[in-house]
Amino acid sequence: MKLNVSIDKELEELIPGYLNNRKNEVRQLADYLAEGNFEGIRFIAHGLKGTGSGYGFDFISELGSELENKALEVDVEKLSEYIEDLSYFLENVEVIYVEG
Amino acid sequence: MLRDKNILFVDDQAEILILLEKILEGEEYGKFFTSSVEGARKIIETEKINALVTDLIMPDVSGLFLLEEVKLNHPDIVRIVLSGHSQIPAILSAINRGDIWRFITKPWKANGEAKALFREALEYSDFLESKKSCLYSNTVVEYKHFTEIFKEKHIDFFLYDSKDSILDYYSEDKHELNEDDKNEYKVKHLNGFLNLYIK
Numbered sequence: 311m312k313l314n315v316s317i318d319k320e321l322e323e324l325i326p327g328y329l330n331n332r333k334n335e336v337r338q339l340a341d342y343l344a345e346g347n348f349e350g351i352r353f354i355a356h357g358l359k360g361t362g363s364g365y366g367f368d369f370i371s372e373l374g375s376e377l378e379n380k381a382l383e384v385d386v387e388k389l390s391e392y393i394e395d396l397s398y399f400l401e402n403v404e405v406i407y408v409e410g
Numbered sequence: 411m412l413r414d415k416n417i418l419f420v421d422d423q424a425e426i427l428i429l430l431e432k433i434l435e436g437e438e439y440g441k442f443f444t445s446s447v448e449g450a451r452k453i454i455e456t457e458k459i460n461a462l463v464t465d466l467i468m469p470d471v472s473g474l475f476l477l478e479e480v481k482l483n484h485p486d487i488v489r490i491v492l493s494g495h496s497q498i499p500a501i502l503s504a505i506n507r508g509d510i511w512r513f514i515t516k517p518w519k520a521n522g523e524a525k526a527l528f529r530e531a532l533e534y535s536d537f538l539e540s541k542k543s544c545l546y547s548n549t550v551v552e553y554k555h556f557t558e559i560f561k562e563k564h565i566d567f568f569l570y571d572s573k574d575s576i577l578d579y580y581s582e583d584k585h586e587l588n589e590d591d592k593n594e595y596k597v598k599h600l601n602g603f604l605n606l607y608i609k
Contacts, residue, residue, distance in 0.1 A: 324428065359516060
């Protein structure tokens with residue numbers, strides 16, 4: 311199922327690179343989780359929270375916030391679930407560019 | 411004229427800077443971007459910066475140190491924090507010390523509201539510059555000019571005497587002040603004190 315997200319056309323040239331960087335981070339998050347590197351997860355999560363909404367992806371910011379909290383709590387089960395959610399979102403998001 | 415003004419953005423997340431550069435490309439003021447406090451220091455020393463927008467948590471030096479430095483050495487630079495909710499205690503501390511003018515919490519929207527806030531910051535920098543010139547020159551300001559400046563800036567303020575008794579006030583509802591020949595007043599408004607001679 312495609313997940314439609316409307317983004318300001320002004321940002322069109324930035325979006326593919328932004329989403330590609332997030333896909334790389336999903337792999338990094340999975341590696342960190344396997345290693346038990348929760349500080350590494352927290353660092354990436356903080357970045358997701360800070361940038362997501364700015365680029366028009368509120369879901370990424372919300373997930374980043376949750377990941378950051380769960381990394382602090384060392385909640386492996388929830389972290390695994392949220393990383394999968396992020397991966398699913400990135401694989402299925404369909405951006406619709408709209409005039410601002 | 412905003413085109414003569416400059417804003418410096420400091421954030422260790424390159425994607426925040428790239429986004430800001432993109433959404434502000436139509437704005438007529440100058441924009442500088444750096445990912446470190448050290449970079450910010452260099453730009454501030456070489457460029458005329460009117461407003462600073464900084465993250466708080468950065469790997470090399472905290473944005474709080476930068477804010478304190480700028481407050482001390484360049485008090486006329488308007489200081490804005492762009493930072494996450496988790497840093498609210500640090501933000502409140504900075505507000506209470508008078509280190510910052512506004513804060514924008516992450517996550518944030520790249521929309522017109524941010525642009526309006528940055529423009530407002532540059533307009534406020536005009537006021538700070540006028541305040542600085544008054545303080546440093548200790549100039550005798552004509553009563554008429556003084557009231558015109560404040561009316562133009564839509565600033566409500568109070569006049570205090572040296573014992574901190576309220577002598578008079580100016581607001582949208584009350585536009586006249588008691589006129590004296592020549593007195594030193596302490597003028598209090600939302601952003602602090604000014605010492606002016608009014609004649």
